Every structure is written in C-alpha cells, then in structure tokens.
Amino acid sequence: MDFYERVKIILAEIPEGRVATYGQIALLCGRPKNSRQVGYALNRGLAGKGAPAHRVVNSRGILSGAASFDTPDMQKQLLESEGVEVFWEKDGWRVDLKKFGWKHTMEDAVRFHAMLKK
C-alpha cells in the first residue's frame, strides 16, 4: 500500500479537537523516518480532499508556516473552532501539545496497523 494512502487513513483517525505531529503520523504509518513526506503529502494535497490537515503540527506544536491554506490564519481558525487553544509565541502560532496533543494508545497503533494492509 502506498505511503500517502496510509497518511490519508491515519489523518482520518485524529480526533476532533486534538492535534498530531508529523512524526507521529509517520510512525503510525509504519514509516518512522518519513515525517518530511507527511508534510510533502499535505503540501501537495496527496492526502485527499477532506483531510484534516489543520490538525497536524510539528514536534514543538508550531503551526505550519507554509500557507497551503486559503488564508494565512485558516489553520488557526479551524483549530479554535474545535476548541483548541492557539497562541502566538515568538515566531509563530502554537498549540500546547501537553493539552491538545493526540495521545494515541498502543491499541490504536495495533488497530491502525491492521488497516494498513500490505
């Protein structure tokens, strides 16, 4: 199964009101070292149309600076509409991963692995 298809599947599993990191997505896709490709996928829209790309941030909780969204603050808007606090820190908009980071269980990981057949 294609890596980008896997990304699409995992993205659909991120709960509303929570955010996941690129590395986390890559890990759950069974490709721990492909965090950059996750970004590539979202940037190029390879993860499908309705993909919740706004729920993905980097390891420090910083929102993507690359404006692949219609408007610069769209990602922030979408997150806030889901109840996620977004605040400005030095160089960019950020969320507290301690509070809003998606903490998937081991069971989740196993379940996802089963979905990623082949």
Next chain:
DNA sequence: TCCTTGACCTACT
C-alpha cells in the same frame, strides 16, 4: 545519476 529542496526530528551545545 547527482544535486537540491523541503508543512520534519533528535541530540547536542
């Protein structure tokens, strides 16, 4: 092929 480019990550100063 080789080289450059990234919505990245970790470890180390």
Next chain:
DNA sequence: AAGTAGGCCAAGG
C-alpha cells in the same frame, strides 16, 4: 532556553 548540526527520504530538475 535558544541555536546548530546532522540525519531522513521522496520528488523534481
């Protein structure tokens, strides 16, 4: 706490 360095790897030229 903040900045650097090296590592990663698929795409595209």
